[in-house]
Amino acid sequence: MSRFNQKDNLLGQANNFLEVLEQVSQIAPLSKPVLIIGERGTGKELIAARLHYLSKRWDQSYLKLNCAALNENLLETELFGYDSGAFTGASKRHEGRFERADNGTLFLDEIANTSGLIQEKLLRVVEYGEFERVGGSRTINTNVRLIAATNEDLPTLADAGEFRADLLDRLAFDVITLPPLRERIEDIMMLAESFAINMARELEFELFSGFTEKAKRAMLEYHWPGNVRELKNVVERSVYRCNNPHLPVHDLVIDPFESPYRPSQRIKTQDRISVSVPSIDKENNEEKRQEIIQQQLPVSKSLVFPLSLKDLSQDYEIDLIQSALESCQYNQKKTADALKLTYHQLRGYLKKYNLLESAVDEG
Incomplete structure (x- = not known):
């Protein structure tokens, strides 16, 4: 045992x-x-x-x-x-x-x-x-x-x-x-002290001097979306940053990303995958690759109206799914991941557009 x-x-x-x-x-x-x-x-x-x-x-x-x-x-x-x-x-x-x-x-x-x-x-x-x-x-x-x-x-x-x-x-x-930990309020300090003592041993401190009232209040009032794992990380991080075995931990470092220099912009996932989902043979399929890239660009202002938005959207979805299938060697699980769909959502699209016969599931 x-x-x-x-x-x-x-x-x-x-x-x-x-x-x-x-x-x-x-x-x-x-x-x-x-x-x-x-x-x-x-x-x-x-x-x-x-x-x-x-x-x-x-x-x-x-x-x-x-x-x-x-x-x-x-x-x-x-x-x-x-x-x-x-x-x-x-x-x-x-x-x-x-x-x-x-x-x-x-x-x-x-x-x-x-x-x-x-x-x-x-x-x-x-x-x-x-x-x-x-x-x-x-x-x-x-x-x-x-x-x-x-x-x-x-x-x-x-x-x-x-x-x-x-x-x-x-x-x-x-x-x-x-x-969740937020429903175990009476356990928070017990867990925190255990994690802190273990971290002090790892740092070879001769003792752990505890937490100040401010630190305790912060732990008890925080929502802990990451639960016990997050508590462990916060406590260990705070002990090592305190770096003094004779002082109680006063400041909790809950968010290690917090910084005035943290980048504020986010590169959209759509921008990253707009030309990367289809993986086409560059030597033999350059024309097709360019065609797919154009299909994924915003709607051109040169389109002639009126037009059927439903038909245009359907054609776009079919082309994108077919390109992703080809890129993933017709493996439906990989294709679903590439399109950020669940496996069952992809199957629904394949049935909707009658693509099941051409989509061989290698799973």
Whole structure:
């Protein structure tokens, strides 16, 4: 159990937080899936680790994966593995997380960012405990306790068709919802002092002299949108900038970007991608590249009116989607990311403009 003690930094005495810990203790011994929901920085990963190390699987593998960090293809191979020859460069078999976590626990963070394909395969694993490697045909059985986390409202996403309702039903055997730090006022100073003492040790101070009343009031009155993670950063930053173990921390550095010299202008994302979304072969497609660039420029004053705004807008959207698809080798997940759409929003556009047949989904 030493690994658990070293990793567990869950501190608090607020009733709503203690209720969460009690819920964790109740569900931990079971092998059922658990869904953890909470704002960023509330400690979802710490709760997942606590679930594992309080379970009967505590001495088995505990693997973690952030689903938002990988595109669909990489996420699929990382979760389910692949067989030799599954694709170019796959010279040998690769075991995925579900295979390596057999008899242990797998924690999937940012579960809301998975595509329909990944959700379908996850459903099969949760329901039947089986899957196939990418490029393989042999069914592999696994005994994995799945813990998933998100900071999004999954029931609303499911109602909108952006997350599989049947997968949500399987994942939500029990749901642990973490309270934000602003609802744990009595825990703020306890956490702050713990973070400050650890930072003082790291700086090799002989002691930590505490916080002034001004600093305490600032911490208790602040909204903490980044929750415990933000509090930790603020406290550690303030201790090191104080740089005197014999003086209490007086000034909290909440916003490290605050400066009279901070740039005030923002370069619009649209300006950056206006000519970069389509990636065209420069040698053979210069004419087409220039055509696409012109299509993305503001509407020319030389247009002859009256004209159909609806038809013009539709043609523009079709051309932009087709260019983005070509640029992304017709991978729909990459195309959605390039156009700053969700996967399901892109699918809606493809259906609307009858582009599904030409848009091969390589996910």
